[in-house]
Amino acid sequence: MDWIHSLRIGAAEELLSTVGIALLVASAWGQGKRDARAITWLAVLTLIGAAAITAPTLWHGVRGPEALAFNGLLSGDAFAAFAKLLIYIAAAASLLVAPAFFEKYRAMRSEYPVLVLFAVLGMGIMVSATNLLTLYVGLELNSLSAYVLAAFLKTDERSAEAGLKYFVLGALASGILLFGMSLTYGFTGTIGFAGISAALSGHISMGALFGLTFVLSGLAFKISAVPFHMWTPDVYEGAPTPVTTFFASAPKVAALTLTMRVAIEAFGTQAAAWQQIVSFVALASILVGALGAIGQSNLKRLLAYSSINNVGFMLVGLASATPQGAAAMLVYLTIYVPMTIGGFVAILMLKDENGNQLENMAYIAGLSRTRPMLALGLGSIMFSMAGIPFFFGFWGKFVVFQSAVNAGMVWLAAAAAVASVIGAYYYLKVLKVMYFDEPVNRVTGRSDMLHEWLLASCAVFVSPLGYLVTKGLTALTMTAAGVLFPPV
Amino acid sequence: MNHFPILSVMLAVPLLAGVGCLMADTKLARTIALVATLTDFALGLVLWAKFDIGGAQWQFQESLPLFSGFSWKLGIDGIALLLIELSVFLMPICILASNSIDKRVGEYMAAFLLMEALMIGVFAAQDLYLFYIFFEAGLIPMYLIIGVWGGAERIYASYKFFLYTLLGSVLMLIAMLWMANNAQTTDIPTLMQYDFDPAAQKWLWLAFFASFAVKMPMWPVHTWLPDAHVQAPTEGSVILAGVLLKMGGYGFIRFSLPMFPSASADYAWLIYGLSMVAVVYTSLVALVQTDMKKLIAYSSVAHMAIVTVGLFAFNTQGLEGAMIVMLSHGLVSAALFLCVGVIYDRLHTREIGRYGGLAINMPYYALLFMLFTMASVGLPGTSGFIGEFLSLAGIYQQSSWVAFVSTTGIILGAAYMLYLYRRIAFGTQVNADAAAMPDLNPREWLMLAPIAAAVLWMGIYPESFLAPMRGDIRAIEARLAATKPVGDAKFKMGKAPPLGEAHAEGTH
Numbered sequence: 001m002d003w004i005h006s007l008r009i010g011a012a013e014e015l016l017s018t019v020g021i022a023l024l025v026a027s028a029w030g031q032g033k034r035d036a037r038a039i040t041w042l043a044v045l046t047l048i049g050a051a052a053i054t055a056p057t058l059w060h061g062v063r064g065p066e067a068l069a070f071n072g073l074l075s076g077d078a079f080a081a082f083a084k085l086l087i088y089i090a091a092a093a094s095l096l097v098a099p100a101f102f103e104k105y106r107a108m109r110s111e112y113p114v115l116v117l118f119a120v121l122g123m124g125i126m127v128s129a130t131n132l133l134t135l136y137v138g139l140e141l142n143s144l145s146a147y148v149l150a151a152f153l154k155t156d157e158r159s160a161e162a163g164l165k166y167f168v169l170g171a172l173a174s175g176i177l178l179f180g181m182s183l184t185y186g187f188t189g190t191i192g193f194a195g196i197s198a199a200l201s202g203h204i205s206m207g208a209l210f211g212l213t214f215v216l217s218g219l220a221f222k223i224s225a226v227p228f229h230m231w232t233p234d235v236y237e238g239a240p241t242p243v244t245t246f247f248a249s250a251p252k253v254a255a256l257t258l259t260m261r262v263a264i265e266a267f268g269t270q271a272a273a274w275q276q277i278v279s280f281v282a283l284a285s286i287l288v289g290a291l292g293a294i295g296q297s298n299l300k301r302l303l304a305y306s307s308i309n310n311v312g313f314m315l316v317g318l319a320s321a322t323p324q325g326a327a328a329m330l331v332y333l334t335i336y337v338p339m340t341i342g343g344f345v346a347i348l349m350l351k352d353e354n355g356n357q358l359e360n361m362a363y364i365a366g367l368s369r370t371r372p373m374l375a376l377g378l379g380s381i382m383f384s385m386a387g388i389p390f391f392f393g394f395w396g397k398f399v400v401f402q403s404a405v406n407a408g409m410v411w412l413a414a415a416a417a418v419a420s421v422i423g424a425y426y427y428l429k430v431l432k433v434m435y436f437d438e439p440v441n442r443v444t445g446r447s448d449m450l451h452e453w454l455l456a457s458c459a460v461f462v463s464p465l466g467y468l469v470t471k472g473l474t475a476l477t478m479t480a481a482g483v484l485f486p487p488v
Numbered sequence: 489m490n491h492f493p494i495l496s497v498m499l500a501v502p503l504l505a506g507v508g509c510l511m512a513d514t515k516l517a518r519t520i521a522l523v524a525t526l527t528d529f530a531l532g533l534v535l536w537a538k539f540d541i542g543g544a545q546w547q548f549q550e551s552l553p554l555f556s557g558f559s560w561k562l563g564i565d566g567i568a569l570l571l572i573e574l575s576v577f578l579m580p581i582c583i584l585a586s587n588s589i590d591k592r593v594g595e596y597m598a599a600f601l602l603m604e605a606l607m608i609g610v611f612a613a614q615d616l617y618l619f620y621i622f623f624e625a626g627l628i629p630m631y632l633i634i635g636v637w638g639g640a641e642r643i644y645a646s647y648k649f650f651l652y653t654l655l656g657s658v659l660m661l662i663a664m665l666w667m668a669n670n671a672q673t674t675d676i677p678t679l680m681q682y683d684f685d686p687a688a689q690k691w692l693w694l695a696f697f698a699s700f701a702v703k704m705p706m707w708p709v710h711t712w713l714p715d716a717h718v719q720a721p722t723e724g725s726v727i728l729a730g731v732l733l734k735m736g737g738y739g740f741i742r743f744s745l746p747m748f749p750s751a752s753a754d755y756a757w758l759i760y761g762l763s764m765v766a767v768v769y770t771s772l773v774a775l776v777q778t779d780m781k782k783l784i785a786y787s788s789v790a791h792m793a794i795v796t797v798g799l800f801a802f803n804t805q806g807l808e809g810a811m812i813v814m815l816s817h818g819l820v821s822a823a824l825f826l827c828v829g830v831i832y833d834r835l836h837t838r839e840i841g842r843y844g845g846l847a848i849n850m851p852y853y854a855l856l857f858m859l860f861t862m863a864s865v866g867l868p869g870t871s872g873f874i875g876e877f878l879s880l881a882g883i884y885q886q887s888s889w890v891a892f893v894s895t896t897g898i899i900l901g902a903a904y905m906l907y908l909y910r911r912i913a914f915g916t917q918v919n920a921d922a923a924a925m926p927d928l929n930p931r932e933w934l935m936l937a938p939i940a941a942a943v944l945w946m947g948i949y950p951e952s953f954l955a956p957m958r959g960d961i962r963a964i965e966a967r968l969a970a971t972k973p974v975g976d977a978k979f980k981m982g983k984a985p986p987l988g989e990a991h992a993e994g995t996h
Binding site for chain 1: 631636654661
């Protein structure tokens with residue numbers, strides 16, 4: 001029986017779910033501050049364990065039938081492994097930054113790490129799904145945990161509002177996705193990605209095209225791509241900052257890699273049909289993200305728009321529909337995750353002398369003189385997000401443009417590159433406020449050691465030193481992305 | 489790579505010193521910066537001494553396959569050598585000049601040292617993407633220099649500088665991606681020999697043009713320059729005018745001309761048109777300025793237009809002339825900005841009307857200022873003459889009309905520069921505070937005297953500067969020969985006198 005084989009492939013998910021349930025039970029008794037911290041650390045250890053289980057899969061470039069588990073419902077291939085590793089890193093970072101934040105509001109509860117673990121489990125299933133139903137189960141497990149996380153700061157009105165908004169709009173998106181899936185099933189007669197791909201080769205019927213469009217729309221909501229982005233700024237602003245750190249990193253990775261798998265594995269034979277959609281969504285996201293960010297004075301909202309903008313750039317890689325494009329997206333994600341975590345950690349470090357969080361841009365005026373290292377860290381991340389060489393963020397943009405140009409979509413690359421200049425404006429604005437303006441000296445609160453270390457490591461990663469990993473990164477992403485395409 | 493990696497060392501010295509400056513206090517930062525830039529200058533002299541004139545086209549090559557898709561590949565030819573010399577020569581002078589900066593000195597020095605490393609990187613990069621990274625990254629320190637230490641309108645100026653240049657460059661990046669995909673290499677020397685499809689060349693040329701025209705700057709995308717110059721601190725202006733503008737010219741001579749020869753010929757009319765407008769229009773604008781820095785900024789645009797017509801003359805004289813104008817303008821405009829800085833430090837105004845009769849109380853200053861004014865005008869014996877004469881001689885072979893209009897730039901240049909000089913140095917001393925200003929102090933002598941010497945050297949014996957790049961200019965001319973447009977001058981080659989005769993009346 002191949003149960004053993006299947007169970008071995010799903011080992012990371014099994015670990016996460018058992019530990020998650022165990023910690024849930026433990027948290028029923030341990031509600032104190034110290035218990036919550038202990039459970040948080042246990043959750044981080046679990047993530048490290050899951051990463052250790054997953055890493056060899058990526059290393060060996062596992063692909064094809066040997067990766068399939070549970071009769072083809074899941075695929076533990078190198079692509080899934082790559083996404084999972086990023087998700088684990090992002091989730092661990094959002095766990096580590098949480099206690100210092102929630103304790104200020106006396107809201108650090110053991111449920112937080114448990115919910116994060118369940119969300120990560122859901123994401124693990126999402127990225128390994130090779131079947132529409134598995135996909136949906138994973139997506140919902142992740143989303144339901146996320147809705148609760150958004151509203152985690154019960155006493156805060158904004159947090160509750162964020163949770164509700166996220167839930168209502170998320171439910172709508174799930175509906176759209178399910179509708180698309182049912183159409184796809186109806187017109188192809190299967191819910192397995194391989195089957196859909198085979199059924200759609202050749203001419204595509206109108207119904208299947210509708211199915212494809214609805215599925216992509218539902219996924220576009222999850223990755224907060226224009227025109228399904230409206231919830232992002234509100235939810236990012238309202239959710240507690242550690243939760244926003246989580247939302248902006250791990251679920252983005254999961255949803256984007258899921259979109260890649262669906263687009264390439266399930267609908268790969270109809271690439272021409274979705275390339276147009278993706279190109280439009282990519283350009284619209286870049287433009288709306290950049291223009292929307294200009295007027296923002298709240299830093300979390302600004303980063304929310306910036307994440308929309310970044311998703312646009314990543315979709316340029318998908319639009320090229322080549323292994324190189326898929327690999328480029330993975331490279332971009334690998335750079336995006338530390339960049340965005342660093343950005344939110346820097347926001348977490350903005351505190352006044354009473355430890356209250358400061359989120360307004362006005363408060364960081366002249367930060368370079370009062371807190372030079374913090375300003376340098378946030379500044380590098382801003383330059384990096386703007387894609388100005390020699391910061392590492394440039395490399396992400398570079399590889400997606402390269403994939404688009406090599407795929408013959410020069411116009412898309414050129415339009416995206418020109419639009420990136422608009423984006424540069426608001427990143428520069430943050431720098432201007434920090435470096436050029438007179439100090440207001442509001443950011444006086446002490447920072448948590450852990451936050452400082454996280455920000456420092458993110459800043460070092462996005463610095464020019466990051467280029468030294470490009471060789472290894474290219475090799476790994478090519479292995480991972482190659483899984484999605486038929487072997488040559 | 490079996491020799492000493494001198495180019496990498498020249499990049500590393502200012503970078504490491506910059507990190508050191510960030511942590512040091514004011515006094516130590518100044519010392520570190522001065523020592524580092526002087527070390528780089530010394531290395532630059534070694535580079536020049538060891539450069540084998542007439543030897544291999546690319547020298548001091550190093551290559552390390554560090555990155556994915558591109559590599560750490562450095563190497564220089566004569567053109568790059570001279571521009572690197574210009575950069576390392578101006579840097580210690582900038583550090584000396586920055587005495588008037590008193591806030592955040594460590595960061596200021598760090599920004600300048602970073603700038604130096606990036607400038608050397610731009611000229612030494614032999615990999616397309618490495619070049620782009622250096623080229624673009626230069627925006628960051630300059631943005632900070634203008635924005636943090638600039639004048640009242642510094643924020644507007646810094647944004648304008650950054651976004652204008654960035655917009656120009658991103659299209660170039662897309663073109664580079666296409667080229668690398670098409671030619672399957674990112675090696676610049678190989679690409680210089682690669683023949684792209686003529687139809688594609690047109691697009692590529694335009695994309696590169698978008699970047700270099702802004703950087704140069706050419707009319708009508710020059711408007712960031714006066715703002716940036718006026719708002720930047722003196723040393724910022726020096727580096728901006730002295731070296732950063734040369735990146736545009738360098739880009740044309742390294743990329744546009746040899747990589748897209750047929751498109752260069754096709755679009756020569758565009759260059760000519762814009763350059764002619766620039767020469768006349770910006771010279772006239774310079775004539776009516778009341779702000780000294782703005783006047784010199786507009787004069788830079790006019791001089792750069794002479795560079796572009798020289799480059800697109802497609803012949804040896806034009807190309808050599810353009811290079812000499814670039815080097816000369818690098819020295820002269822840097823010196824003029826320093827001269828402005830000298831009196832700005834004393835009176836804290838750039839208003840021309842506030843000065844007058846400085847020849848009376850500051851005779852040495854007036855002498856040096858006169859020298860640089862004359863060099864800017866292009867008086868024989870100074871570097872300006874050599875460059876402008878060669879450029880115009882070159883373009884005359886190609887188009888007498890362009891030569892005619894460009895030459896008016898010399899006359900107009902004389903008009904606005906001499907008018908500036910008259911208002912500042914001559915006339916009656918109307919303002920008591922201006923009349924009481926002391927003459928140059930030793931530090932200012934130390935800044936201006938080396939530039940004066942270099943200007944005269946280049947004016948009297950330009951062979952020192954022409955010799956290293958002769959071979960490279962020949963190579964470019966040969967590359968352009970097949971497609972260059974037919975000129976209207978229709979020169980007939982005379983018969984060269986026998987060798988012995990030429991030597992008898994030669995300069996040796």
